[in-house]
Amino acid sequence: MSDVSLRSPGQAERLTGRDTDLGLIRSFLADAATRGGALLLSGEPGVGKTALLEAAASTATAAGSLVVRAAGAEFEAEVSFSGLNQLLLPLIEDLSRLDGSLRDALSVALGLCEGAPPDRQVVADAMLALVGQAADGRTAAAAAGR
Numbered sequence: 001m002s003d004v005s006l007r008s009p010g011q012a013e014r015l016t017g018r019d020t021d022l023g024l025i026r027s028f029l030a031d032a033a034t035r036g037g038a039l040l041l042s043g044e045p046g047v048g049k050t051a052l053l054e055a056a057a058s059t060a061t062a063a064g065s066l067v068v069r070a071a072g073a074e075f076e077a078e079v080s081f082s083g084l085n086q087l088l089l090p091l092i093e094d095l096s097r098l099d100g101s102l103r104d105a106l107s108v109a110l111g112l113c114e115g116a117p118p119d120r121q122v123v124a125d126a127m128l129a130l131v132g133q134a135a136d137g138r139t140a141a142a143a144a145g146r
């Protein structure tokens with residue numbers, strides 16, 4: 001997602017012809033802040049998905065949310081938990097504060113230590129716990145794309 005130079009709040013307004021989409025994204029974020037949710041942007045290459053994702057991330061950051069991000073890469077498709085690794089790497093310092101079994105599962109999943117492949121549900125629980133802890137009362141938003 002580093003291919004688009006739309007980094008700061010306010011730059012989203014410069015997207016041409018995307019007022020309706022930006023409005024939908026903003027109302028999704030507002031709704032998701034209380035109820036949770038997932039939004040999928042799909043379309044042909046070059047149509048502006050990453051630009052909209054950047055705008056969504058900027059909006060969420062401006063609203064005080066913790067935003068974690070990942071970018072898909074084909075060569076990582078076969079690597080276990082590679083997307084999760086990207087998402088959670090900035091939060092790694094908080095890992096030590098997780099309960100033992102969650103911390104151990106996530107540490108193995110992220111490749112920080114060796115061990116038997118962790119149960120996916122435990123990894124998912126650990127991820128939620130880590131993000132919740134790092135968000136510290138704020139809303140958390142995850143953005144993934146390429």
Ligand SMILES: Nc1ncnc2c1ncn2[C@@H]1O[C@H](COP(=O)(O)OP(=O)(O)O)[C@@H](O)[C@H]1O
Nearest residue numbers: 004015016018044045046047048049050051146
């Ligand atoms: N609404 C828009 N207004 C102006 N430029 C845009 C808009 N949407 C996309 N772009 C520009 O078009 C190019 C392709 O957009 P991008 O978001 O990377 O497409 P995608 O992720 O769908 O492949 C980028 O340079 C981006 O900055």
Ligand SMILES: [Mg+2]
Nearest residue numbers: 049050145146
């Ligand atoms: Mg893209």
